[in-house]
Amino acid sequence: MTALMPPGALAPVWEGDGSSRIPFWAYTDPDIYRRELDRFFYGRGHWCYVALEAELPEPGDYKLSFVGERSVIVVRDRDRSLHVVENRCAHRGVRFCQKPRGKARSFVCPYHQWTYKLNGDLAGLPFRHGVKKGDAVEGGMPEDFDLKQHGLTKLKVGTYNGLVFASLDPEAPPLTDYFGPDVMPWIDRIFNGRKLTILGTNRQRIPGNWKLMMENIKDPYHPGLLHTWFVTFGLWRADQTSRMVMDAEGRHAVMISQRNAGGEAKAVTEGVTSFKKDMALNDPRLLDVVPEPWWNGPSVTMITLFPTVIIQQQVNSLSTRHIVPAGPDCFDFIWTHFGFEDDTPDMTQRRLRQANLFGPAGFVSADDGEVIEFSQDGFRQTGGRGETVCELDGRGIAQTPHMVTETLIRGMYAYWRRVMEI
Amino acid sequence: MTALMPPGALAPVWEGDGSSRIPFWAYTDPDIYRRELDRFFYGRGHWCYVALEAELPEPGDYKLSFVGERSVIVVRDRDRSLHVVENRCAHRGVRFCQKPRGKARSFVCPYHQWTYKLNGDLAGLPFRHGVKKGDAVEGGMPEDFDLKQHGLTKLKVGTYNGLVFASLDPEAPPLTDYFGPDVMPWIDRIFNGRKLTILGTNRQRIPGNWKLMMENIKDPYHPGLLHTWFVTFGLWRADQTSRMVMDAEGRHAVMISQRNAGGEAKAVTEGVTSFKKDMALNDPRLLDVVPEPWWNGPSVTMITLFPTVIIQQQVNSLSTRHIVPAGPDCFDFIWTHFGFEDDTPDMTQRRLRQANLFGPAGFVSADDGEVIEFSQDGFRQTGGRGETVCELDGRGIAQTPHMVTETLIRGMYAYWRRVMEI
Amino acid sequence: MTALMPPGALAPVWEGDGSSRIPFWAYTDPDIYRRELDRFFYGRGHWCYVALEAELPEPGDYKLSFVGERSVIVVRDRDRSLHVVENRCAHRGVRFCQKPRGKARSFVCPYHQWTYKLNGDLAGLPFRHGVKKGDAVEGGMPEDFDLKQHGLTKLKVGTYNGLVFASLDPEAPPLTDYFGPDVMPWIDRIFNGRKLTILGTNRQRIPGNWKLMMENIKDPYHPGLLHTWFVTFGLWRADQTSRMVMDAEGRHAVMISQRNAGGEAKAVTEGVTSFKKDMALNDPRLLDVVPEPWWNGPSVTMITLFPTVIIQQQVNSLSTRHIVPAGPDCFDFIWTHFGFEDDTPDMTQRRLRQANLFGPAGFVSADDGEVIEFSQDGFRQTGGRGETVCELDGRGIAQTPHMVTETLIRGMYAYWRRVMEI
Amino acid sequence: MADPALALRLPAALETQLLVDRFNAAYAAALDAGNYEAWIGMFRPDCLYKVIPRENHDAGLPLCTMALEGQGMLRDRVYGISNTLFHAPYYQRHVIGPALVHEDDGREIRAEANYAVFRTKPGSVSEVYNVGRYLDRLVREDGNLLLQERLCVFDSELILNSLIYPI
Amino acid sequence: MADPALALRLPAALETQLLVDRFNAAYAAALDAGNYEAWIGMFRPDCLYKVIPRENHDAGLPLCTMALEGQGMLRDRVYGISNTLFHAPYYQRHVIGPALVHEDDGREIRAEANYAVFRTKPGSVSEVYNVGRYLDRLVREDGNLLLQERLCVFDSELILNSLIYPI
Amino acid sequence: MADPALALRLPAALETQLLVDRFNAAYAAALDAGNYEAWIGMFRPDCLYKVIPRENHDAGLPLCTMALEGQGMLRDRVYGISNTLFHAPYYQRHVIGPALVHEDDGREIRAEANYAVFRTKPGSVSEVYNVGRYLDRLVREDGNLLLQERLCVFDSELILNSLIYPI
Numbered sequence A, B, C: 001m002t003a004l005m006p007p008g009a010l011a012p013v014w015e016g017d018g019s020s021r022i023p024f025w026a027y028t029d030p031d032i033y034r035r036e037l038d039r040f041f042y043g044r045g046h047w048c049y050v051a052l053e054a055e056l057p058e059p060g061d062y063k064l065s066f067v068g069e070r071s072v073i074v075v076r077d078r079d080r081s082l083h084v085v086e087n088r089c090a091h092r093g094v095r096f097c098q099k100p101r102g103k104a105r106s107f108v109c110p111y112h113q114w115t116y117k118l119n120g121d122l123a124g125l126p127f128r129h130g131v132k133k134g135d136a137v138e139g140g141m142p143e144d145f146d147l148k149q150h151g152l153t154k155l156k157v158g159t160y161n162g163l164v165f166a167s168l169d170p171e172a173p174p175l176t177d178y179f180g181p182d183v184m185p186w187i188d189r190i191f192n193g194r195k196l197t198i199l200g201t202n203r204q205r206i207p208g209n210w211k212l213m214m215e216n217i218k219d220p221y222h223p224g225l226l227h228t229w230f231v232t233f234g235l236w237r238a239d240q241t242s243r244m245v246m247d248a249e250g251r252h253a254v255m256i257s258q259r260n261a262g263g264e265a266k267a268v269t270e271g272v273t274s275f276k277k278d279m280a281l282n283d284p285r286l287l288d289v290v291p292e293p294w295w296n297g298p299s300v301t302m303i304t305l306f307p308t309v310i311i312q313q314q315v316n317s318l319s320t321r322h323i324v325p326a327g328p329d330c331f332d333f334i335w336t337h338f339g340f341e342d343d344t345p346d347m348t349q350r351r352l353r354q355a356n357l358f359g360p361a362g363f364v365s366a367d368d369g370e371v372i373e374f375s376q377d378g379f380r381q382t383g384g385r386g387e388t389v390c391e392l393d394g395r396g397i398a399q400t401p402h403m404v405t406e407t408l409i410r411g412m413y414a415y416w417r418r419v420m421e422i
Numbered sequence D, E, F: 001m002a003d004p005a006l007a008l009r010l011p012a013a014l015e016t017q018l019l020v021d022r023f024n025a026a027y028a029a030a031l032d033a034g035n036y037e038a039w040i041g042m043f044r045p046d047c048l049y050k051v052i053p054r055e056n057h058d059a060g061l062p063l064c065t066m067a068l069e070g071q072g073m074l075r076d077r078v079y080g081i082s083n084t085l086f087h088a089p090y091y092q093r094h095v096i097g098p099a100l101v102h103e104d105d106g107r108e109i110r111a112e113a114n115y116a117v118f119r120t121k122p123g124s125v126s127e128v129y130n131v132g133r134y135l136d137r138l139v140r141e142d143g144n145l146l147l148q149e150r151l152c153v154f155d156s157e158l159i160l161n162s163l164i165y166p167i
């Protein structure tokens, strides 16, 4: 591994063994970031989100996706199985696939036409046995050249009821073990095997460290304070019945809550400047919530599957949010909204209307991107010196039956320290 | 401190103990730059310019400014005192204030609504004592959580007749000691307590090292050579009576001179390509100079207050120029032009017309920005190897009764070497 | 020299002593890149392309060019000799010459008017002996100031039949020795002393390592596969008679071939997706090839003169391509197309029409830029871990009488390893 | 492409072109000045306003970045901009090319226009923010035009963090 | 500059302006949609289409980045784009200012217009790609305009790697 | 917004629009070609030309980046560009949207237009340099327009080092 002392930065020394004070350098240091790529995104025992099966209905369908900074191809083979291979030619490294989505019977690198099967095996290459000129043979690959040694990097593929994950670790555990028994029920609640319908994509580039987005969705403290709509209309606020769940490692989490009528309530609205007592929508269709049978109570579940994806149910809006890191201070954030095959046209329209709350322009998520950017600005301006304070509800880590807590963030950083050995 | 050997750069070794040859790496090395931030902009005993009082006339008025790379808020409290606090939330680091100017009664960070007084004290935060549910209390901050430990970074504030400076060093000396007895009279000459009128702002991003701008205004050699208007119209040239003053440390300086009739004069115009013998203005109003009583002689005083500001009187034009460093090879340069409360409309118009000489488009300063950019290009293209030669009028450092000298530059680098320990 | 361990990158250790597998870090590591600048572009015994003499017909004509990252001025003196001097003032480092082409009688740096002869000697500077005031003399340069010590950096100039090269090494060998006896005949074939006519320039910025362009033109394997026009119209394909020539060091090379009728030919078109059996031009003028007497056979010669230039004859199209490196992952690529003084108008028009095949939009070279970009993307996405496989026609290095080989690439990297001591 | 019959309809075509280009200039002026009330006033009560990635539009996927139906939703958006959405303020600058009028039946005009929007944050340089084309249905009302429908189909695959103001 | 006699010729000038601006809008729409057949159809059979660096144009040097003579060569280029030139796909977006009409003799129009082309690669931000001006000779044919000649003289000294599609 | 009475005044409005857009196109062509004599000729002798940061303009502060009164000062600026101001040469490229005409009393026209100026330095890529809007008072003189006043109110808070040529 590389030294952890970048030029001019302070040595990343984390005082004590707690996880309630996160040093700024954890968000700004380029070597820390590289180690995160190696240990989380590419590392032992981790799974990265790459697609929804519904994006690839037919044999031959492929899409480009990312595992960390690596471009990968997710493709459905003739036998309908899914492959995930790295988008990098074994000959001279070309990222050969450039069309973001399409159909393929094989992959041909344009530079010298090395040809790969959909599973990444090298099928053949021009002039491997040279070119006949009269009875002479010119060129060709060496005798000992072995096609099997020159395929594309193959990633292990894990699918679960329509979700597609990939891992560079052939020994990666089953997906269900990776998520763990505390989190799985909440995945099952949405992904119970029914067919999904893709509604579309939104993409944003957020100039902040990728962990800030994980934190944001492990932070039940902010929605009722930052987001006027949540506190005012009772979509998320501290006087609701809620639960904070995490897996045994503390890396994955689910924030679960049930909406209430909103409006004034001393304990949670007094002095909260974002609360707008008399606010009412000019067009209520923006928030025309209709409970769905499968909810079984909760109106919102925010699932963080470390390190790459957030799965959101917020009333009738459903989406996955893919985190694609791009350096210590930037990540791309790709939203895929979906519904279910048996949705009525009305329900589809409802999901689309409620989509106005989310994405880069969303009434309750545009500002998440903003505060993440300003956090990174704050870390940067000190040169990485300083620390955050995540001590709401103490300094410990525990499943928590309410939302007045930063325990999920502490849980994630405790895991982070173990894996990063910091 | 950090090692001073960035990857691939040469070790910054400064031969000898002089200051007349400045190695290029002093302008290009990122670790040198970081040390400059730590020792000058944020360091012991230094003051940084942040505003003019006239920008903040009323209680509650605030503006965003910079100390080095750090965003700070300059705000006037109810008791009319000025505070300078860092624009970074104590909770999770958010640079919370985004509107460049405005009125505030307190500062509320949007993310979780932690609320600060104008002096930076943390006034309170939501759910500090948890949320009552029935007779249970959910969450809240730990018993030992101490508001006093979680305020905004407070900077020491120094004001002098309308100038506002800030320091991260609580022990910073009085402003007048910082500037010293040689420089103070020249500050007093302009800032004698009379009220200022703000005329407006110009901003430019100059792709060069911040010190090059300090040098430029400590360099009496160039104006009569680079700037046609100066040599041709006698605004600044070597046949004038002038004085080069600096403080005891050699960090601050004043270039003082008195205009003459201009025109041909063998000693200072012969062979000077920028001198235009027959040049005359089509519209003389651009240079309709009217001496003001407070001048007491000098028609120009260029004051450099290390490391952040230049105060300029050039005939009837008055301005401060704020240096905001942005890496070793870039800085932002913010001009604030001003006049005096008792200016006649004619005088105001005169100052505005003469403003055509200055700023990013100025007849005698647009080219300063250009040569600074090309200097940095020159340093960069050698990979930081090479040195400048500042030996006009010898290699020593002294108050100097003429302008045929680079002594002020030598003075600044002698100080720089002492503080940087290089 | 600097350490070769950039923060976070793996130590550049090259396994074994071969040159058929190039580690990705050779293309991505900033310290490797800096050493390349020092040892190849600025280093002992190397020559860099800077211009064609035809660009500077008259005394006083100059153009700006680049040697590695250094801006240099190529200028023709009164005696018609050529000088190459670094575009960096000896006083304070200003890159003083900004107009890309022009006429000059001397060079004057605008900042303080230091004046240089066309050969780079410092001719004089203002106030060198101070300024007389009464009988006093103010300022001036020190007694021991020696003009001779403060000229511009002078580069050694080498010209050959219209080609202009420069070297920072005063001991650089004669150009003809540098290119060597195997390569010289192919330079002579085009540059035999006849006068050139400049047709114009094209410039592109290619986001890839500079060596990838050298490789591209040392790679006879790809043209018949990547470029439809080459394989379809028989401009370059493996069933032609061709030769791969290199100098004794393996750094320079020539790829020589003779066009054939094109069309179907099992050995070289079967399974080649870029081959278009039935393709015919709607306007044959695009490829209206007329053999020229001086060809003596070959219809194409691609000459790589390490490290900075490619000289191309492809049927009737002639050009030099100048490589200007800009970091490990980017270079600017400047095409100068030319013809000969005695070209008929028809031939000139023919060269211009065939120019549609080349340059940033060229039918057979736009895609070279693309694959270079995607190669760099591939190297980057692994963090520099991985290697290319250049083993077509074995792992050895030899002059080769056919094009089914990657031997020239292996030759270049064998030389690279010797000089880089890696 | 211009169609053969165009010449005959010239005076009418001139009027239409003037009205549409004027409208787009006024639209840009309103947004770039942050005059959102005026912006709302340029739509019909039952209007449709969508900002949609070209990627979705071309694939026939319905998801938008912003999808507002009727002036009520426009009003809710404007309230969000000024009262509920925390964001760093920024300037917008629209440069819109002359429109391409597809059809004008005397009442409704179908037209499109390419646009580029530049963003300037306080104390920063101007940057390319969002480029694309407007697909419009405009309706004449006493000599004015009002938007029945405006689709902003944008090329810019990555939004620079957030999109707060209308395009 | 507008010339004194302009006022007299106004109706004609209005028609010309409308035709040219319409044409440019349609030209942009065709290219930005990747509709290259339509693009070819906007030229005359014996047309001249050049994309040339301002550097060469100002120096009187003939070399172009793309130089196509006649619809046949345009067709060969389009075939190259779709079948022979390997490249990463990208969106183009043209924003073209109102044209400056220099002359209109009733049959042929000489005009110029400034343009900016923005490039967006899949999953990336939009960037300034190519800016310059069109120098045109347009010919009336049954109420339409067709390009006899279009010179795209571009300022952008460095092309961002490659230039695949027409400007 | 277009005003109700517009329809009635159409022919006049068309003429005004044509004149203003033509004028802006000619203005752009003159500056982008570095033809500063032509630029001076597009102003009235007692003109006012200002390049002012939007920040100052909105705050009612008078400071400009460039503030020239009368053709004499324009001439002094042009002399500065060509003879006294050392700078690296660069290309400018103006893309100006169709103008929004506010008023035309037959003699004087009040109009505004959004613009984007792109800068290209020798051997470099094109970059967004200055974006903003023109606030104009134009006067008819024998069929031509001349600028009585042009305010270039620019958004771009940070000028990319220096601003040498007029906007």
Ligand code: FES
Pocket (backbone or CB within 6 Å): A089, A090, A091, A092, A093, A094, A096, A109, A110, A111, A112, A113, A114
């Ligand atoms: S690089 Fe892919 S085939 Fe050669």
Ligand code: FES
Pocket (backbone or CB within 6 Å): B089, B090, B091, B092, B093, B094, B096, B109, B110, B111, B112, B113, B114
């Ligand atoms: S980050 Fe400021 S309140 Fe939480």
Ligand code: FES
Pocket (backbone or CB within 6 Å): C089, C090, C091, C092, C093, C094, C096, C109, C110, C111, C112, C113, C114
């Ligand atoms: S820097 Fe060149 S003369 Fe001073």
Ligand SMILES: [Fe+3]
Pocket (backbone or CB within 6 Å): A216, A222, A223, A226, A227, A364, A365, A368
């Ligand atoms: Fe949120």
Ligand SMILES: [Fe+3]
Pocket (backbone or CB within 6 Å): B216, B222, B223, B226, B227, B364, B365, B368
């Ligand atoms: Fe100066």
Ligand SMILES: [Fe+3]
Pocket (backbone or CB within 6 Å): C216, C222, C223, C226, C227, C364, C365, C368
């Ligand atoms: Fe090639």
